[in-house]
Amino acid sequence: MTQTFDRIFRHGEIVNHDGRHQGDVGVKDGRITALGDLSQASAGEVVDCTGLTILPGVIDSQVHFREPGPTHKEDLESGSRAAVMGGVTAVFEMPNTDPLTISPETLADKVKRGQHRMHCDFAFWVGGTRENARHVGELERLPAAAGIKVFMGSSTGSLLVEDDEGVREILRYTRRRAAFHSEDEYRLRERRDLRVPGDASSHPVWRDVEAALNCTRRLVGIAEETGAPIHVLHISTAEEIPFLAEHKRLVTCEATPHHLTLAGPEAYEKLGTLVQMNPPVRDAHARNGVWHGVQQGIVDVLGSDHAPHTLEEKAKPYPESPSGMTGVQTLVPLMLDHVNKGRLSLERFVDLSSHGPNRIFGIAGKGRIAVGYDADLTIVDMKRQETIRNEWIASKCGWTPYQGMTVTGWPVGTIVRGARVMWEGSLDEHSRGEPVKFWTA
Numbered sequence: 001m002t003q004t005f006d007r008i009f010r011h012g013e014i015v016n017h018d019g020r021h022q023g024d025v026g027v028k029d030g031r032i033t034a035l036g037d038l039s040q041a042s043a044g045e046v047v048d049c050t051g052l053t054i055l056p057g058v059i060d061s062q063v064h065f066r067e068p069g070p071t072h073k074e075d076l077e078s079g080s081r082a083a084v085m086g087g088v089t090a091v092f093e094m095p096n097t098d099p100l101t102i103s104p105e106t107l108a109d110k111v112k113r114g115q116h117r118m119h120c121d122f123a124f125w126v127g128g129t130r131e132n133a134r135h136v137g138e139l140e141r142l143p144a145a146a147g148i149k150v151f152m153g154s155s156t157g158s159l160l161v162e163d164d165e166g167v168r169e170i171l172r173y174t175r176r177r178a179a180f181h182s183e184d185e186y187r188l189r190e191r192r193d194l195r196v197p198g199d200a201s202s203h204p205v206w207r208d209v210e211a212a213l214n215c216t217r218r219l220v221g222i223a224e225e226t227g228a229p230i231h232v233l234h235i236s237t238a239e240e241i242p243f244l245a246e247h248k249r250l251v252t253c254e255a256t257p258h259h260l261t262l263a264g265p266e267a268y269e270k271l272g273t274l275v276q277m278n279p280p281v282r283d284a285h286a287r288n289g290v291w292h293g294v295q296q297g298i299v300d301v302l303g304s305d306h307a308p309h310t311l312e313e314k315a316k317p318y319p320e321s322p323s324g325m326t327g328v329q330t331l332v333p334l335m336l337d338h339v340n341k342g343r344l345s346l347e348r349f350v351d352l353s354s355h356g357p358n359r360i361f362g363i364a365g366k367g368r369i370a371v372g373y374d375a376d377l378t379i380v381d382m383k384r385q386e387t388i389r390n391e392w393i394a395s396k397c398g399w400t401p402y403q404g405m406t407v408t409g410w411p412v413g414t415i416v417r418g419a420r421v422m423w424e425g426s427l428d429e430h431s432r433g434e435p436v437k438f439w440t441a
Helices: 076-085 104-114 133-139 164-173 185-190 200-206 209-226 240-245 257-261 266-275 284-295 331-340 346-361
Strands: 004-016 019-028 031-036 042-048 053-056 058-063 088-093 121-127 145-151 178-181 230-232 251-255 377-387 406-416 419-423
Touching: 004 031, 004 346, 004 377, 019 346, 053 346, 058 076, 058 331, 058 346, 076 088, 076 104, 076 406, 076 419, 088 377, 088 406, 104 121, 133 145, 133 164, 145 164, 164 178, 164 209, 185 209, 200 266, 209 230, 209 240, 240 251, 240 284, 251 284, 257 284, 257 331, 284 346, 331 346, 331 377, 331 406
Parallel strands: 004 042, 004 053, 058 088, 088 121, 121 145, 145 178, 178 230, 230 251
Antiparallel strands: 004 019, 019 031, 053 377, 377 406, 406 419
8 A cells, every 4th residue: 555645754864863864754744754765655745855954853942032022122023033044943932022021821821822823843941030039940841841941040030040049949949951041140250350351352351261161060060969869061171071071961052153164263253243142252262172072972962042133233332232043944054164274073963953952841742854753854955065155044133244244055945743834935824833842841
């Protein structure tokens, strides 16, 4: 009896948890239902992937899409459009919106806004605060909750939990892996006078290595005291890597493409406030140290920390200029370029961008090309050379710090639960974005 599928992706090189091999992917009702030689099968559509590489759908577990709040620079629709244009099939969005995502009601509001409006699938981090600490065990298990996110630095209001006791109280009640922005707020306050007006290169002087390392040491100590698993976001220093390597029983960590690609002082000389991020882009020593973490398996996932601001906002003189840049759309091409330059294998990229999120966050049915899993696929041309340009950026703010950079390796197709959402640079089908599901929820 002839097998029948909704769609077959034929003749691609599949890169997965079990290595690389040529084959076809059969999709029905939004899920992968067969792998291998499907030349005798029939389908409503057959997509020729000859010469292309089929990856598990890329998951970006750290984005800021600004909705509700300052939606003049991003919203859930535009941010997710940027995601799928760059080959990303699912995102975890951050809680520092307006109002903050810190309650069942504010989480439910975001889910309602994203449902069947976002182009990719989604989950939302819930902010951990002193006020909701005793309820985080319930909040992190609500539908579409990625987990609890805590800012130990670089936030305001109730989202800033800079003291050990406040962090300890949150971790006493968490059961899933909580994520942390790890910069020592006390040290940042002490060093504010080191900011040089009009000079963005003083940003990493103010937010120095010790601000990150001291906070990560404190955080890991509290995690080991409470037995709570934690995730340290956007590692930016060489010094944190060997420390984290000694504490992998409870601790996972993330690297970002900008900390792996850019370095001062050149980046600040060229881009000024456009490269201003928290934690900052540092020197080549720091960048090499983060790469060591990637290459030694210490880094668990990649996240873009997509945090857009308009060019007008970024043009304000430092330090009035806001920290943040676009990143969700450039994550895949930047990292494929690094693959082609020999800095990591394609299998390691897959581990960081799909298998890693699946493993450490307990994602159900995503992160692998396997029968029964959602048909989320990132289809790339590893030989294609393109120049990244502002005109390509789908974010509302319309710019990228990588303007003019030529890369080798490019996303050709974004498949979300079997729907061909992006193909060859165009929105091909409007995905009806749905909440990501988790084993632990």
